[in-house]
Amino acid sequence: MRAEVHAYVADAARLNRQPVLVLDPLTALDCSEAGYAEWFTEVTEGIEAHRALVVLKDKECEAESPRTTMMTVGVRNLRAAAPGAMVFLDATQLARKQDPPGVARTLATWSVKETAGVAINVGEHTPQAVADRYGIELRQTLAVTTGRRDLYVVADSSRGGVASADGCNPSDARIGSYEVLSDNPETTQHLWLTTPGISDGPCGSAPASKPGQFVPELATGLLAGTP
Incomplete structure (x- = not known):
């Protein structure tokens, strides 16, 4: 892990690119908590003092450690050992079940105040315009909850070009806008946080695939109708 991360961020630095x-x-x-700390040590030692935009994914752990522990350990370790990292907390799963005020309250317990902001729509097919509106409302709520008005909201735009009929490898999914970032936190930022062509699992237009597997047909399908 350490070597892979270091090679990636070092190559990006040589090319004057922003690694994500x-x-x-x-x-x-x-x-x-000890397991997370060990894993994050590997990551942070790979990043070192290099610049990096880091999205910390949110997943429920089946063992004893709750999500709050997982996220706060990540924020603490990254801030301490990788000072060049801009850390974003993934609020995608929270946003499926809660309105922006509820998401903001949960994020506050995850030390969001110590980060650069929040990521939404990671791996989802939510239309870009819908994600943008949610992002603006979430940012406004976070400003009230945390007292910070400089937190950014980044939406995964890799698969949000159109509204899809299904949420799992939909055949009608299309790519969204390509990585539009600005220094204005009042607008929802766009990044491709999911590699186009990555499968959601054995479903939809890739029924024989595994989660996380690259399927060329899914990637080419996303480009349908693109000039």
Whole structure:
């Protein structure tokens, strides 16, 4: 892990590019606080002092450690050992079930005040315009909850070009706008946080695929109708 992260961010630095890391802490050795700390040590030692935009994914751990522990351990370790990292907390799963005020309250317990902001729509097919509106409302609510008006909201736009009929490898999904970032936190930012062509699992237009598997047909399908 350490070597892979270091090679990626170092190559980006040589090319004067902004590396983007989407971290899934559930690949840690276990779901304990010690397990997370060990995993994040590997990541942060790979980043070192390099610049990086880091999205900390939100997943429920089946063992003893709750999501709050997972996210706060990540924020604490990244801030301490990777000072060049801009950390964003993934609020995608929260946004499925809660309105922006509810999401903001939960994010406050995840130390969102110590981060650069929040990521939404990660791996989802929500239309870009819908994600943008949700992002603006969430940012406004976070400003009230945290007292910070400089928190950014980044939406995964890799698969949000149109409204899709299904949420799992939909055949009618299309790519969204390509990575539009600005220094204005009042607008929802756009990044491709999911590689086009990555499968959601054995469903939809890729019934024989595995979650996370690259399926060329899914990637080409996203480009249908694109000039």
